[in-house]
Amino acid sequence: MSAPRGFVRRHPWVTLLLLAMAALIVWLWQQRVALQAFPDIISAYTAKEYCSCRYVTRNPAEYCRGYVKQYVPGTLSDDAATRTVTASGMGRSNRAMWLGERQGCRLLSTP
Structure with missing residues (x-):
């Protein structure tokens, strides 16, 4: 249980980057019809x-x-x-x- 928390504390910028990439992927998936048109x-x-x-x-x-x-x-x-x-x-x-x-x-x- 402490391993993920330790990663977040040791690498806050990497964690933020991964969260931003995940949010971007979710947004792109929701907008896929508009992007195809x-x-x-x-x-x-x-x-x-x-x-x-x-x-x-x-x-x-x-x-x-x-x-x-x-x-x-x-x-x-x-x-x-x-x-x-x-x-x-x-x-x-x-x-x-x-x-x-x-x-x-x-x-x-x-x-």
Whole structure:
């Protein structure tokens, strides 16, 4: 019974580090669904916001690229002929398309 108490007293920083790591693991486990959805959210947000910025509000392409810039690396391609935007990042890709004056932009379903 005294062995664990002796370890805690002899190594308080190691004990705190182990407790912090255990708390982090528990938190990550509770947030696993949200963390799995994060890559899709980033690319979908980028595609939809760029499409809206470019084709609904008719801003210049460079302005819209700066508007949707993320700290997460990704690529953005704009097909002006079809008014379709494809955004990729963190292994996921999403597309948005301008549908018209009254509909605006919409995310396209991915196969």
